[in-house]
Amino acid sequence: MRTVDTLRSVLRFRSIETDPVERRLARAASVEDLRRIARRRLPGGVFDYIDGGAEDERTLAANRAAFATTGFRPRVLRGLAKVDTETAILGRPVPYPLVLAPTGFTRIADPEGELAVARAAARAGVPYTLSTLSTRSIEEVRAVSDGRLWFQVYAWRDRGLVREMVERAAAAGYEALVLTVDTAVLGRRERDVRRGFSLPPTIGPGTLVDGVLHPGWTWAFVRSEPIRFANVVGREVGDGAAPVTLADYINTQFDPELSWADVDWLRSVWDGPLVLKGVQAVEDAVIAVEHGVEAVALSNHGGRQLDGAPAAFSLVAPVADAVGDRIELICDGGVRRGSDIAKAVAAGATVAMAGRAYLYGLGAAGERGVDRVLDWLRTDLVRTMSLLGAGTVADLDRTLLDLR
Numbered sequence: 001m002r003t004v005d006t007l008r009s010v011l012r013f014r015s016i017e018t019d020p021v022e023r024r025l026a027r028a029a030s031v032e033d034l035r036r037i038a039r040r041r042l043p044g045g046v047f048d049y050i051d052g053g054a055e056d057e058r059t060l061a062a063n064r065a066a067f068a069t070t071g072f073r074p075r076v077l078r079g080l081a082k083v084d085t086e087t088a089i090l091g092r093p094v095p096y097p098l099v100l101a102p103t104g105f106t107r108i109a110d111p112e113g114e115l116a117v118a119r120a121a122a123r124a125g126v127p128y129t130l131s132t133l134s135t136r137s138i139e140e141v142r143a144v145s146d147g148r149l150w151f152q153v154y155a156w157r158d159r160g161l162v163r164e165m166v167e168r169a170a171a172a173g174y175e176a177l178v179l180t181v182d183t184a185v186l187g188r189r190e191r192d193v194r195r196g197f198s199l200p201p202t203i204g205p206g207t208l209v210d211g212v213l214h215p216g217w218t219w220a221f222v223r224s225e226p227i228r229f230a231n232v233v234g235r236e237v238g239d240g241a242a243p244v245t246l247a248d249y250i251n252t253q254f255d256p257e258l259s260w261a262d263v264d265w266l267r268s269v270w271d272g273p274l275v276l277k278g279v280q281a282v283e284d285a286v287i288a289v290e291h292g293v294e295a296v297a298l299s300n301h302g303g304r305q306l307d308g309a310p311a312a313f314s315l316v317a318p319v320a321d322a323v324g325d326r327i328e329l330i331c332d333g334g335v336r337r338g339s340d341i342a343k344a345v346a347a348g349a350t351v352a353m354a355g356r357a358y359l360y361g362l363g364a365a366g367e368r369g370v371d372r373v374l375d376w377l378r379t380d381l382v383r384t385m386s387l388l389g390a391g392t393v394a395d396l397d398r399t400l401l402d403l404r
């Protein structure tokens with residue numbers, strides 16, 4: 001009798017979840033869990049394109065390691081009734097210090113692609129940066145979002161095309177331009193080289209087995225409209241109707257001669273704020289101030305360009321010391337948790353920027369996966385600030401970090 005009573009007191013059966021997406025989400029407690037689920041769901045080539053970095057992936061690992069090896073110095077007994085994560089970026093409020101990074105070809109992770117990410121970002125109130133190499137166009141993304149949208153610019157050799165895209169972004173009410181400056185040529189992503197990965201992905205002898213082993217993804221991929229570089233559909237630069245390797249595309253279409261004069265040119269054709277993404281040295285951040293840009297994103301393109309480049313987080317303090325408050329700083333690379341955002345801001349960044357984190361959510365569970373990631377990043381940040389004794393974003397400073 002006692003056994004039955006004891007058992008009755010402890011046995012709990014969870015109701016069975018019939019929705020497969022919810023089932024997947026219920027098993028995940030962190031972005032890293034969603035990464036593992038995405039790895040199972042996506043074909044190997046697609047997962048590796050998202051997950052991988054350049055050459056030996058040292059910079060990819062360094063981005064994460066820089067956060068992992070920096071501890072906190074929490075303060076206690078500060079009588080905090082509540083934590084306020086609101087701050088501002090580019091002069092407008094944001095509910096917590098985060099911006100979503102541009103990522104190319106987002107529809108390979110989920111057919112809704114950029115539309116899903118833009119909707120989730122608008123719900124969370126954080127800006128979303130649409131990539132030039134997006135698989136939904138500037139206008140399609142604006143049509144589903146009344147949130148803050150930024151547009152990432154690559155320097156096409158054809159500057160007329162850049163100008164046209166800038167005008168389209170302005171007409172669609174995009175708030176800022178984000179010029180990527182770390183891609184003179186494409187970094188050598190050896191996972192993609194080994195797999196012969198192309199964009200859009202092809203299904204052929206080499207990838208057929210991969211496709212069959214990932215039926216959920218393959219079925220969704222073949223049922224949705226073809227993946228195209230949506231901003232240049234029908235243009236002679238190539239819109240992905242014929243699959244290409246990213247290296248061939250970027251190395252033939254983008255201009256390696258990009259210079260500070262082009263930054264001034266972009267300024268002259270765009271009235272709004274300008275962000276330079278891919279600054280990796282204190283000296284360049286100082287030059288950016290002289291050229292009057294509003295913000296720099298300290299970024300090594302998620303470890304996908306120059307292997308051996310410094311971890312983004314390691315640049316924050318020295319750059320902040322050099323530029324003061326003359327320019328806003330965005331820390332891009334390796335952000336997986338709200339505690340990473342807290343570290344970036346405490347070191348001197350205005351906001352953090354995350355790309356892979358939301359792509360893992362998208363690949364694992366579609367739009368709801370992105371919602372989940374954004375919610376975790378926010379609630380993690382609230383908890384971290386609470387445990388640090390920091391009641392506001394302004395309270396996050398270097399005294400709270402163990403920057404040995």
Ligand code: GLV
Pocket residue numbers: 103104246301304
């Ligand atoms: C595109 O910008 C990429 O990093 O793959």
